[in-house]
Amino acid sequence: MGKTKITSEQNRLSNTHVPDKVYAYSLQVRHALYELLNCKDNDTVSIEVLDDVSIKKDDGKVEAIQLKSVLSNSNPISNRAPDLWKTLYNWLLSVKHGELGIENTKFKLFLNVERTGYIVDLFACADNFEKAEEAWEKARLEFFDEYNNELSLGSQYALYIRSFFNTENRTLACKIIQKFSLQTTENNHTVLLYDKFCEIAVIPEDLMENVFIFMLGWVDKKTAELIEAGRPMSIRYKEFRAQLVAITREFNQKLSLKELAPLPTxxxxxxxxxxxxxxxxxxxxxxxxxxxxxxxxxxxxxxxxxxxxxxxxxxxxxxxxxxxxxxxxxxxxxxxxxxxxxxxxxxxxxxxxxxxxxxxxxxxxxxxxxxxxxxxxxxxxxxxxxxxxxxxxxxxxxxxxxx
Incomplete structure (x- = not known):
């Protein structure tokens, strides 16, 4: 067979990575549902407000969650991964601009696959400020020598690296490291989400899958309606819980065949x-x-x-x-x-x-x-x-x- 000629239009379309973008958005919706399952009465889960997904607790504490969707063999948390440093840089800017309070915010990086990285592991293990300072110093040596000379940096992440390891930003960067956590999953995110749903939701087993599918669609529909109304994509746990209870009751009722014919005369x-x-x-x-x-x-x-x-x-x-x-x-x-x-x-x-x-x-x-x-x-x-x-x-x- 002869070679297939790829037109410039086909090449342009293939380079837009539409499947990646669609999956990334669907991951945000699914992860919002995942976090709602862990919430309490007055908590609120948001999409694209403070981060990809964020949780605001009743006591004012915040969890900012950055999601990384991986559909290939790439590693978005390797030492020189642009996505990793862009995330840390954005968190640093959010803290400096007052969008996120450093004292009441936790910073989480979530991957839909299992990956590792030396620097990320250093940061994730730093559970106090002293360890965070030590992790910051060790990570810095990946990009600067002992005389503070900058080593070769790729153009995709140079700005992020220079900001995060700027001595003026050292204290804030170390506090972010101290409050940083990494979550990966061995299974795909849908399996993780469904397992969590089965664990948390008190629903008869024969209803579980139908209620799960409905609630996932409800979160997607709810966020779309908020976008169309020009409002933040935020869902209060109380609203989510009320909907879960209502649809479970409705499905339970649907499991009964009701008499529809008139009584015989x-x-x-x-x-x-x-x-x-x-x-x-x-x-x-x-x-x-x-x-x-x-x-x-x-x-x-x-x-x-x-x-x-x-x-x-x-x-x-x-x-x-x-x-x-x-x-x-x-x-x-x-x-x-x-x-x-x-x-x-x-x-x-x-x-x-x-x-x-x-x-x-x-x-x-x-x-x-x-x-x-x-x-x-x-x-x-x-x-x-x-x-x-x-x-x-x-x-x-x-x-x-x-x-």
């Missing part, structure tokens, strides 16, 4: 009673009374009508309904065997009546969806109408005799 019940229905005959075989048969008709009609509506709406699938019927048949078979072993002295009619009562009184869910009380017995009646199950031990013979 007296005429409908009478017509059904007068019709030659096998499920009613099944109840007669075990000597059920008139009241039991009327209740069975009501359950059967309600289950049948609502099942059709739920399937049409997409609330349940044909596959789920088939699996549900198989589960009911399995339960019926097991109960029948148990009764046959434990109640052999019962008459066939009493064995059948006991089997019927045990089956209809156990509510069986459709997958994770809880069902109204009429649905399980109504579905049992539908199966008995098809002769897939029966209450009397000899129901098949009895129907043949009727014919």
């Amino acid at each position: 007296e005429d409908q019940i009478k017509d059904e009673y007068d019709a030659p229905r096998k499920y009613i005959k099944q109840l007669e075989f075990v000597e059920s009374d008139y009241t039991d048969k009327l209740k069975a008709i009501s359950d059967y009609l309600r289950a049948s009508t609502n099942r059709s509506i739920w399937a049409k709406r997409g609330d349940i699938s044909e596959k789920s309904l088939s699996a549900y019927e198989e589960e009911l048949i399995t339960k019926w078979e097991n109960k029948k065997r148990i009764i046959n072993l434990t109640h052999r002295d019962f008459s066939p009619e009493d064995q059948g009546k006991l089997l019927y009562l045990q089956c209809k009184d156990e509510n069986v869910n459709v997958d994770f969806l809880s069902v109204p009380g009429f649905f399980t017995p109504g579905c049992y009646h539908a199966l008995s109408d098809e002769l897939a199950i029966g209450w009397h031990p000899d129901y098949i013979k009895l129907f043949k005799r009727e014919c």
Whole structure:
């Protein structure tokens, strides 16, 4: 095959690094959610206000978080990485200009991958001012010799290095080092975030993924609305928590199938009673009374009508309904065997009546969806109408005799 010619337009587009920029923004949104999970009542999490992400605590303390997204083998925290020194330089300027208070601010560098660097490790281990001064001096030797002569500096980071290691800025730089921390992740950020969400959010396991996806979308939508309104992208923890509670409650409610059809009328019940229905005959075989048969008709009609509506709406699938019927048949078979072993002295009619009562009184869910009380017995009646199950031990013979 011949060589593919890359046009100047294609080359220009490839050099814009759009995927990197999109990922960097999505990382800010996801990390805002990550930090909200660690917050308390009056805390606020912001994007692009004091830093990529920042947390303002109720007591006035601030955490400024600089995020570095890495989609290649590059190392943004190597000794001469421009991104590292630009971050430290920006923190220094923010402190000097009063945007960040040096006494109440922590400075965090977060990487979405696992990377190391000699100078960064020095800074991260300096947990008091003396150690910070020592780390500053050792790091300075990477760029200046013992006589204070500047070593070769790349144009991409020379300004940042000269400012951070200027003796006039030494005290502020050392205080930043003292309050500096580094966080990296072995897994990708999405895995880290989801694990944190599962750890913190008190949500039923079967709801976890759906609620997580919703809350991530909610943070993204909330920040977009704030941008459009010309306001800072800041989310109060109380607002976040209220939304989390509300959507969890809503999803919980969605896990219940609600009755949507009107109750059957007296005429409908009478017509059904007068019709030659096998499920009613099944109840007669075990000597059920008139009241039991009327209740069975009501359950059967309600289950049948609502099942059709739920399937049409997409609330349940044909596959789920088939699996549900198989589960009911399995339960019926097991109960029948148990009764046959434990109640052999019962008459066939009493064995059948006991089997019927045990089956209809156990509510069986459709997958994770809880069902109204009429649905399980109504579905049992539908199966008995098809002769897939029966209450009397000899129901098949009895129907043949009727014919």
